[in-house]
Amino acid sequence: MKKHIKKVAVIGSGIMGSGIACHFANIGVEVLLLDIVPRELTDAEKAKGLSLKDAVVRNRLVNNSLTNALKSRPSPIYHKDFASRIQTGNLEDDISKVGSADWIIEVVVERLDIKKQVFEKLEAHREPGTLITSNTSGIPIHFMSEGRSEDFQQHFCGTHFFNPARYLKLFEIIPGPKTKPEVLDFLNSYGEQFLGKTSVVAKDTPAFIGNRIGIFSIMSLFHTVKEMGMTVEEVDKLTGPVIGRPKSATFRTVDVVGLDTLVHVANGIAENCPDDERKDLFKLPDFIKTMVDNKWLGSKSGQGFYKKVKNKDGSSEILSLDLDTLEYRSKKRAQFATLENTKTIDTVIDRFKVLVAGKDKAGEFYRNSFGALFAYVSHRIPEITDALYKIDDAMKAGFGWEHGPFQIWDAIGLEQGIELAKANGQEVAPWVMEMKAAGSEQFYTVKDGASWYYDIPEKAQRKIPGQDAFIILDNIRESKEVFKNTGVVVEDLGDGILNVEFRSKMNTIGADVLAGLNKAVDLAEKDFQGLVVGNQAANFSVGANIGMIFMMAVEQEYDELNMAVKYFQDTMMRMRYSAIPVIAAPHGMCLGGGCELSLHADKVVAAAETYIGLVEFGVGVIPGGGGSKEMALRASDTFRKNDVELNVLQEYFLTIGMAKVSTSAYEAFDTGILQKGKDIIVVNKDRQIATAKQYARIMAESGYSQPIRRKDVKVLGKQALGMFLVGTDSMEAGHYISEHDKKIADKLAYVMAGGDLSEASYVTEQYLLDLEREAFLSLCTERKTLERIQHMLKTGKPLRN
Structure with missing residues (x-):
């Protein structure tokens, strides 16, 4: 089925409807959002002399709902400007406009009678062949389309988004009795490729x-x-x-x-x-x-279950509900010996065997919980789906589980999972026992870089469909490994492209990661054509290893710290000036050093959900891995004839000084961290590594040449430095920043102005890197900086001292 979705009509503007409308606007689709007409005036409308015939009144419900959604946090929209893609209206005056929609999505109240009334009205204006779906969370699909035309029923099904629509990846597609197979195939593909979802075709149960x-x-x-x-x-x-x-x-x-x-x-x-x-x-x-x-x-x-209260001293406290007395009380700290045994196990999937073996209450809890879960999911096949991987996909994408029930069962072991169910008083489904009797001990296997699952009707392992667009690093890490150390694994992605994957805790960047990055460039320059820096952990990188910096600074090992910072800078410059294209693939949190790496890549292929920024001010320093230099360089490249260059430089200065972090990759274009016309965004994170690989190949095959080091960075010297210093003085005088904040900002100002040069000059990148490193090191000698780093290490939160 060939179809292009240019316009979507969303019927119902509640939390879910507005969220769905925003997510279609996120991906560039024109949206018509409709809701009912109010039956009564508000007091404010009466005071203004309005009537029920006025458009502002008739569209009040839909406009208020959308406004509230756009104000909510976390935001349902990637960028505030995308809201202009949504047109609002009501179901009386504007219902004829659904005739121009390619897809109509009903998101009204969960009552079958109301849904059927809405469908009757929509059918009078819907063009034949238009997709029409319901976002119900449970009403049987076959009831909804009764009495509708043949064309309506053939193009009708359930499409269940999970709330919030932007953030939760599960997209359940539920066929009706007459839904065409090609409609399901289209929605399955569209959900994955365009909406960035994990599409799962479910049964109407x-x-x-x-x-x-x-x-x-x-x-x-x-x-x-x-x-x-x-x-x-x-x-x-x-x-x-x-x-x-x-x-x-x-x-x-x-x-x-x-x-x-x-x-x-x-x-x-x-x-x-x-x-x-x-x-x-x-x-x-x-x-x-x-x-x-x-x-x-x-x-x-x-x-x-929790309740936030204010104490007499003005402080707030979160109370917990006592499930026996049903009264609220102060929270109690929970501790279990079993959890202590997992502290050294970084990989979640490796913890389950330890957890169910626990000798305390925690171990008993896990044995009960997983035993019940394993038995239950086994009996849901073939009731809710014929394929076990769909249950795992749904739980991971809809409920944020890192691993689905059958993956956890594999980790614990087939036989032990069966025993856990028995101990819970349950029996697993017969097909599990048949699978065991046939000598198959796992629900999943990895073969030829792809995931395979146990197909129950075929009684054999079968390749999970739809993987061809993805590269799953877990599946290729061992078989395609080219190099590894304690911080990285370098894998061969095929077609001449390597990938370097961070494997440190929280993907922090320390000496081992930097060594791995340099090694990856060496290997790529020698025997390959390009390099991707990407991983599939929760976050790309939370930044440099500040624990190492703290220890060196406390021990006053300033020569070693200077060498460590220079090594970081030199590695970033190696990314920039290698003989092969380097593509960064950030996602999730990409902070500090992770952001600096992205700044120095030839191209960034960012996931839409990338929260990227230079946050070093929070730990009392300036970006020291080339970030401060790069912001000065980008400001220089943005200068235009007759522009007020100071204003341009100030914007880049504030990006660092205010520790701005984008709430999506699209916002990173506003801060200058991503560059329009060069960097790109993918909505589906699962496609990110494969897309980055494609761009590395394109750049290599187009004749990539090693860039020449820059000697033409325009800095403004004393003119800019004076402006920045006056600004930080007034900010401190107005108590907007602390004395130490001012000290950090002044150091950054010195770097980005190029020092106290008497006039605007052209300098090299290395000149700026040396200024940056000197400023970074001097701040590491400050007691208040050490306090900030220590506080961040202990609490994970910044300290403003």
Whole structure:
């Protein structure tokens, strides 16, 4: 099916509808967002003398909803300017405009009667062949299209986005009885390629895949908590990052989503899944019923499992709900010996064997939880899907799990997983026992750089479809390894392109990573055509290893520190001036040194969700790995005849001085960290390494030449330095910055002005690098800088002293 989506109509502007509208605007699609007409005037409208016929009143609901969405944090939109791609209207005056849409998405209230009324109205204006889908989270798809035309039913299905639509990757596609296969194929491909989603075709069963498994997991845990006498804090400690789940873990996540939302889905499953062997688990425990009755629904009602209160001294405190007394109390710290045993295990997947072997309450909790989960997911095939990998995909993309249930089961071991289920009083599905009897011990295998899964009908391993557009580093790391040390692995991506992947903790950049980067350039220049710097961890890099800097500074080993900073600078310049193209592929957090590396690449292929910036001010220094130099250089390249050059330089100065971090890759163009016409953005992070490889090949095959080192960087000298110093004086005098902030800013000003030269001059990059390094080292001798670094190492938060 060949189709281009130029315009989308979103019907319903609530939190979900506005979020979906914003995400289509994110990818450059024109959006029509419609909602109902208000039936009454507000007091403010009456005071203005408005009537129900006025357009501002008729579009009040949709405009207020969109405005509120755009103000929310985290933002649903990549860049504030993208909101102009959304046109608003109402379902009476503007419904005819859906005729020009290529795809109509219904996102109204979860009531079948209302949805059917909306579809009847839409069909009167919809052009034949237009895609029409419902964003329901659980209403059976086959009920919705009853009574509609043949063309409507053939182009109709469910498309379930998860909230928030920008950030959660799961995109469930649920066919109706008459949906054309090519419609499903198109939406599956479009979701992955354009929307940046993990597309999963699900069966038309209650709650589909993600919510069916996710809500079971939470409801099972609610019952386990009571049986084991555990606290809210204990459960959140055990179900968060230690097992590759979000920091919000379980109870904080329920507070954010809303207990009423969870209860609504759980009730739907309990009522509509009479054959579910664990249907009793979807019945609400007494403490949940009480919370719902009390309207303790979470963040939306001001209290749920947690409650924020103000103390008499003006400070605030977060209280936890005691599940026995149902009274709020001060939070208790949760500690378990089993978790201590995993502290040296950096890779999450390697922790599960240790966790289920624990001898304390934590070990018992994990054995119960995983035993119940393994049995449940095994019985959902073929009910909710025929392929086990779709369950894992749904849980990872919709609930933020790093590993899906079958991947965790593989990590623990097939036989032990079966035993955990038995110990929980459950039996796994017969197909698992058949698989074991046939001698197959794993749900997944890796072969020829691709992931394979156990296909139940075929009783054999089968390649997971749709991988051809991706390069999965986990699948090629061992077989394609060219070099490795403690900080990096260099892999052969094929077609003459290498990839250097950071493997340090939080992907920090220390001596081992720098050595690996230099080695990767050596190898690429000798036997290959290009180099990608990319990884598939949660974050690209949180920056330089500040612990190492702190130790050298405390020990006053300034010669060694000078050499370490120079080594960093020289490595960044090696990235810039190598004989092969170097492509950086940042994603997630790309801070400090990670940002400096990206600044020195020939091209950046950034994931849309890249939070990039030079944040060194937060630890009391200036960027010392070429970042300060690079901002001065980019300002110089931006100077135009008759421009006020000081204003241009000031913008780049403020990017560093205010430690600006983009909230998306698109915002990084505004700060000058990404460059229009040179750097590009991919919406689907899974495609990032493959796309970066393609650009490395294109640049190599187009005749890449090693750049010549720059000697033409225009600096403004005393003119700029004077302006900056006056500015920092006034900022300190007005108490906007501290004395130490001023000292750091003045050092940066000296570097970016090119020192106190008497007039504007042209200098080399090395001249600026030497100034930068000198300023960096002098700040490392300051007690207040050491306090800032120490505070960051201890708390992960900046100190303003």
